[in-house]
Amino acid sequence: MSAPIIVFDLDGTLVDTAPDLLDSLNHCLETVDMEPVKQEDINRIVGFGSRVMIERAFALRRRHLAGNQLDALQAIFLDHYTANVPGHSRPFPGAVDTIERFRTAGYTAAVCTNKLEGMSLSLLEALGLVEHFQAICGGDTFPMRKPDPGHLLRTIAMAGADPQRAVMVGDSRTDIDTAKAAGIPVIAVDFGYTDQHVSAFEPSRVISGFDELTVEMVENLIAATAS
Ligand SMILES: O=C(O)COP(=O)(O)O
Ligand SMILES: [Mg+2]
Incomplete structure (x- = not known):
């Protein structure tokens, strides 16, 4: 057996991992002049991976994601996360x-x-x-x-x-x-x-x-x- x-x-x-997910997310939102997401919002946007997290951050700010923007933002997110790992996690x-x-x-x-x-x-x-x-x-x-x-x-x-x-x-x-x-x-x-x-x-x-x-x-x- x-x-x-x-x-x-x-x-x-x-x-x-929340503080680092938030840091990397906010780093990527900054590149499109979006206001940072707050610590208390993390529970609503995490759970389905980085693409969904970015999509949810846009929805939270009522911002529209253009065609191939998601791929580019996810790449920025992943680069930042990987470069800083384990960060504060x-x-x-x-x-x-x-x-x-x-x-x-x-x-x-x-x-x-x-x-x-x-x-x-x-x-x-x-x-x-x-x-x-x-x-x-x-x-x-x-x-x-x-x-x-x-x-x-x-x-x-x-x-x-x-x-x-x-x-x-x-x-x-x-x-x-x-x-x-x-x-x-x-x-x-x-x-x-x-x-x-x-x-x-x-x-x-x-x-x-x-x-x-x-x-x-x-x-x-x-x-x-x-x-
Ligand atoms: O990072 C996420 O969005 C989800 O990760 P988890 O499945 O380990 O909770
Ligand atoms: Mg989990």
Whole structure:
């Protein structure tokens, strides 16, 4: 039997990336003379990768995006983000201990994020976390991305694990919907990037800190799926 797997979302779950996403976004908005987006707007614009983030910033400012402007702005965003990584981004308190706790208990760990794969790898590399994960799958790794369950199922397959012995940990409705559609239990953190409290999306469990994420909790969730 393959090892059980714990799959983490990245932005807002494992790593607090909001300040750097905002910096890079505002750097790119500045090139088109747009007013910067504020920290409190981040929950409304993050979650579907950098293109959607730029589109949402334009919508927020009621500005029209011209034909090929999005490609050019995304390139500016990506250059700025990659040049500054890891910037101010740090793992949330207890995140690294949690990954280690599960690996010691025999779990495989993976990342399933809508952030582009290259950006995700640079960030995790800069934070010294890449080695923990058997697979790191971004929004452009497969032909589909969250909330399509295929993104999560293919991440699990890439890590050599079994979806019957898997759990997802995320911070947004997207993560919860993805896991549910894949038939996988999902633990939501309530400290990430969402404009509505995660409990509204009915995850299997809600936690307010990584110290609450025990191996026992995950074992019970996996056992309940199997039965
Ligand atoms: O960067 C984003 O927009 C989303 O990233 P996440 O899937 O890791 O939350
Ligand atoms: Mg997230």
